[in-house]
Amino acid sequence: MRIERRGARETACPAACAALVHCGAAQAARYGIIVGMDRNKLQRELARTEKHIAETDKLIADQRVQMLWLHTRGYNTASAKGTLGLFQELQELEVADRERLRWLLQDLGK
8 A cells, every 4th residue: 555645645555564563654744754756756745855954054154154143243033043943944844854754765675
């Protein structure tokens, strides 16, 4: 069975996946795991996620420079701090996604 999460809707179609053995179809869908992806698709998704992590690292670094620039000139940095927090939250989500993809790839290798 293949489960894909598409917003609040779940669709099922025939296919086998090791992730179902570990957590079940409903739980896999709840956590947004796309079950039944082949290794190549997962590797491409992992590469894309790694690229996003690198881009977000740059955004965080640039935002810190911006905050320092504002602070040294006596400007209010509240908005810049909020933006930095959003970038950091995004980074956490991307890292979690990377770990999920690595887990799926490792699980497919068994």
